[in-house]
Amino acid sequence: MAKPITEIVVFVTTSSEEEATRISRILVEAGLVACANVLPRVRSIFRWEGKVTEEQESLMVLKTRASRFKELAMTIKGVHSYSVPEIIAIPVVQGSAEYLSWIREVTAK
Numbered sequence: 001m002a003k004p005i006t007e008i009v010v011f012v013t014t015s016s017e018e019e020a021t022r023i024s025r026i027l028v029e030a031g032l033v034a035c036a037n038v039l040p041r042v043r044s045i046f047r048w049e050g051k052v053t054e055e056q057e058s059l060m061v062l063k064t065r066a067s068r069f070k071e072l073a074m075t076i077k078g079v080h081s082y083s084v085p086e087i088i089a090i091p092v093v094q095g096s097a098e099y100l101s102w103i104r105e106v107t108a109k
Contacts, residue, residue: 005091007103008069010062012076013044013086020058023079027062032072034106037061065107066091 010033014020017040024036039059046053064072066089073087092100 005093006066007092007095007100008064008066008089009092010060010064010069010072010087010089012060012062012080013042013057014060015057015081017041017058019081020060023076024060024062026079027072027075030075031107031109032068032075033062033064034103035063063092063103065104068107068109 012020012023014023017038020038020040024033024038027033028036037060039061042057042059044055044057046055062072069089076085076087
């Protein structure tokens, strides 16, 4: 029987590096994520309101527990400038035992 996924990586795009940094700090300080990486410039091509759009955005890569996702998403939606922010999670299927333990410790409620 497979072990249930307890850690996740969450991707969130923002309008700027400043916004990504501000949101990342809120999430780390609240204990919702153990770590936030901010990639300052990514090119995003997407369909929005019937048109193909191309924008420069910043990307946050967040490490947390699956059990914190709902609260994390609500917090992001409350401080994000987009009406429909990208908030998607992927499971961590393997990782360093020490690192995964640290994620669980830092994000414990």
